[in-house]
Amino acid sequence: VQLQASGGGLVQAGDSLRLSCAASGSTFSRYGMGWFRQAPGKEREFVAAISRTGGSTKYQDPVKGRFTISRDNTNDAVYLQMNSLKPEDTAVYYCAAKAIALYDPLFEDDTSYDYWGQGTQVTVSS
Secondary structure (H helix, E strand, C coil), X not given: CEEEEECCEEEECXXXXXXXXXXXXXXXXXXXXXXXXXXXXXXXXXXXXECCCCCCEXXXXXXXXXXXXXXXXXXXXXXXXXXXXXXXXXXXXXXXXEEXXXXXXXXXXXXXXXXXXXXXXXXXXX
């Protein structure tokens, strides 16, 4: 599967952004999806994950209540709605896919994911 992330930009603290990740080349509904981010000088970290059907989600603690991951299996896309953005959310955001069984758990480890998008920059000014 090929992944194309978009939607990043420069915003002020408190603003919102919606990231999109378009998938192609394979049956999208076979994949659990994740969003990760990497800030300058830091390791890539887990942000959120969603199951194949969208019925289960998982979030990193700092983004709980502010970020929402969702997916549209009809249009082969996964989204990350980011509200109340903070300067510490500044990073390159990546979407990732992993082929999983229907009831597999959601994965937070980036090494578990098989396919990656190119990343989209999110910059939050104070």
